[in-house]
Amino acid sequence: MNVAFTTGEMKAQSNDPASVAVRERIREAILHGEYAPAQRLIEADLCEHFGASRFLVRTALQDLAAQGLIEFQRNKGARVRAVSLGEAVEITEVRMLLEGFVAARAAERVTEDEAAALRQISRDMRTAVESGELTHYSALNVRLHALLREMAAHRISAELLEQLRALTIRHQFTLSLVPGRSAVSLPQHEAIVAAVAAGDAEAAEDAMRAHLQSVIDALSLRAHAAAVPAV
Amino acid sequence: MNVAFTTGEMKAQSNDPASVAVRERIREAILHGEYAPAQRLIEADLCEHFGASRFLVRTALQDLAAQGLIEFQRNKGARVRAVSLGEAVEITEVRMLLEGFVAARAAERVTEDEAAALRQISRDMRTAVESGELTHYSALNVRLHALLREMAAHRISAELLEQLRALTIRHQFTLSLVPGRSAVSLPQHEAIVAAVAAGDAEAAEDAMRAHLQSVIDALSLRAHAAAVPAV
DNA sequence: CCCTGGGAGATTGTCAACAAAATTGTTTCG
DNA sequence: CGAAACAATTTTGTTGACAATCTCCCAGGG
Structure with a gap:
């Protein structure tokens, strides 16, 4: 995989207004699931759909390929990458390392304002879960990790994480729809926030690792379930 | 940076014989220091030098940009990325996490043959250091990490590591020329080999982390030395 | 009926020429 | 003499067309 980044990759890719616009639009489309995994991306179609020249579409596709x-x-063109469950597990294992590191560092450098912001997200998360607003909860989840x-x-770790997260977004999404999943992850998020806000680096790293380990377990479970399809 | 990979990135970039050849040749040239950091890469020059069309050179440059x-x-073209010491430290911090993880996993899965190969590399390293063959020692170092x-x-971690390592290759090189550096790193490598060969995952991770922490310290030292230039 | 082969259309890979921008060099004016 | 404006050159960004390859469909023979 060529890990890349929300929009600020490793500061590498071309940043022309035109080129970057097409790339981000295609990227968002893929991330929003408008193109299914393994689906072919026909250059001519993209040109028409996004109103861009084939040159721009092609460079955009090349960038997205680099992002994995x-x-x-x-001679067969571009397909949206189908990330297998096994790969998703590997990616989450790496995320466990990096996010743990990030959480610890965040705990070391937390300010009063940041601690307050974290606690606010934590409260909002609980509210969202209790009222069953799963998409809002998911958005808060993204915000929490981004703030950390x-x-x-x-x-470096921030850019790698954005890239890795993009690759597993589909699995994250299906996981979030598993009944009772939010009930499991909410206390984990609250533990992370508590540790970081308290400035306890070691506890923050442990909490974050525990959280992602639970994601790995859930993914592995699904991998097993897929082998023995549901009734 | 857009982390990428020796030649097998995240399985993303185009793999045409022609395109990949140009990309790898330019990549090797940069890694071998034939182009200085911040140096402009003129497309026409590259075309002539590598005997390729401007189209191929351009796609190659785009791939390399994605790799960081x-x-x-x-409108100003491509420059080879100048990785600052601060960035090198950040990259090595991430490498510490990933390589530690890799070492632990290697220890969990080591076979008899692999243990023997590791010990052989370890012996060759000692011989190389004792006879002052620094470049051979460096090559063995690369082989050791690759084998792990x-x-x-x-x-995933393998690909990320290759990408990260490529970005710091210049710093690694200057570091290897510091007098007495090999005397420091040799016992660290021996400790890693011993732990992995013994199948002790925890010790392997610790040894690897200690090794890369020492690299970080050496880099930070140089960062400080650069602020107060040598006499 | 199935399998093989060929041909038409679709799609991508590549190139060469053109346009836009930046860089460099030169001239002119204060 | 220095600085600003202008012109020439270099370099990159973009476009459209062409060639190579693949895909799909259909016909013919076994």
Whole structure:
């Protein structure tokens, strides 16, 4: 995989207004599931759909391939990359390391304002879960992790994490729909917030690792369930 | 940076014989220091030098930009990316996490043959250091880490590590020339080999982390030395 | 009926020429 | 003499067309 980044990758890819716009639009489309995994991305179709020249579409596809979101096959063009459950587990294992590191660093550098913001997210999360607003809960989840990355002030790990997260977004989504999943993850998030806000780096790392380990377990469970399909 | 991979990235970039050849040749040239950091890479020059069309050179440059090896500036073309010492430290911090994980996994899965191969590399390293063959020692170092990655059988971390390592290769090189550096790193490598060969995952992770922490310390020292230039 | 082969259409890979922007060099004016 | 404006060159960004390859459909023979 070529890990890449929400929009601020490793500061590498071309940043023309035109080029970047097309790339981000295609990227968002893939991340929002408008193109199914393994689906072919026909350049001409994309040109028409996004009103861009084939040149721009092509460079955008090349960037996205570098981010690992799509794959190229010689003379067969681009397909959206289908991340297997096994790969998703591997990615989450790496995320466990990096996010744990980020959480610890965030705990070391937390300010009063940041602690307050974290606690606010934590409260909002509980409210969202209790009222069954799963998509809002998911958005808060993204915000929590983003805030921690920002607090850690560690560009490399932040960029890698954004890239890795994008690759597993589909699995994250299906996981979030599993009944009772939010009930499991909510206390984990609350533990992370408590540790970081308290400035306890070791506890923060442990809590974050426990959280992602639980994600890995859930993924592995699904991998097993897929082998023996539901009734 | 957009982390990428020796040649097998996240399985993303185009793999045409022609395109990949140009990309790898330019990549090797940059890694071998034939182009200085911040140096402009003129497309026409590269075309002539590598005997390729501008189209191929351009796609190659785009791939390398995605790997973080070069940077694009709108209407100003490509420059080889200058990785600051601060960035090198961040990258090595992430490597510490990933390589530690890889070492632990390698220890869990080590076979008899692999243990023997590791010990052989360890012996060769000592011989190389004692006879002052620094470049051979460096090559063995690369082989050791590559073997560990292979043993760990963890694609994602392997690919990320290759990408990260490429970005810091220049710093690694200057570091290896510091007098007495090999005397410091040799016992660390021996400790890693011993732990992995013995199948002790925890010790392997600790040894690897200690090794890379020492690299970070050496880098930070240089960062400080650079602020107060040598006499 | 099935399998093989060929051909038409679709799709991507590549190239060469053109346009836009930046860089460099030169001239002119204060 | 220095600085700003202008012109020439270099370099990159973009476009459209062409060639190579793949895909799909259909016909013919076994």
